[in-house]
Amino acid sequence: MKILKIDHLGIAVNNITEGKSFWSDVLGLKFEGSETVEAQKVTTAFFPVGDSEVELLESTSPDGPVAKFIEKKGPGFQHVAFRVENIEEALKELKEKGIQLIDEKPRTGAGGAKIAFLHPKFTGGVLVELCER
Ligand code: ZN
Numbered sequence: 001m002k003i004l005k006i007d008h009l010g011i012a013v014n015n016i017t018e019g020k021s022f023w024s025d026v027l028g029l030k031f032e033g034s035e036t037v038e039a040q041k042v043t044t045a046f047f048p049v050g051d052s053e054v055e056l057l058e059s060t061s062p063d064g065p066v067a068k069f070i071e072k073k074g075p076g077f078q079h080v081a082f083r084v085e086n087i088e089e090a091l092k093e094l095k096e097k098g099i100q101l102i103d104e105k106p107r108t109g110a111g112g113a114k115i116a117f118l119h120p121k122f123t124g125g126v127l128v129e130l131c132e133r
Contacts, residue, residue: 009053013075020056029054080129082131083131087131091105099118099119100118104116
């Protein structure tokens with residue numbers, strides 16, 4: 001498996017319009033617009049930082065994964081995403097190493113990326129996303 005870089009940090013917010021004020025108004029990061037990914041019941045907003053990005057996540061439904069996360073832990077840091085060269089290969093390798101996958105097969109995320117999540121129980125409590133663009 002080849003990890004190329006940290007692609008983005010995912011941050012759960014109650015509301016992107018409110019949530020983005022810290023990232024864009026205070027820190028001065030450029031807001032690149034938002035995108036709703038219906039399959040994941042989430043609206044995302046990206047703020048590039050050098051070669052990586054900050055991704056804000058707002059749930060579009062009370063039963064979506066981001067809404068459930070906020071209900072349990074409150075808003076804040078939710079996941080780290082690593083960009084990999086070949087996501088199918090990476091998932092196969094992790095599975096062989098005994099890591100439980102939330103997504104056995106990649107699905108389509110924001111920006112058309114291929115993404116898959118690993119179970120936090122097997123990563124020291126951190127929700128890890130792999131993505132290939
Ligand atoms: Zn993400």
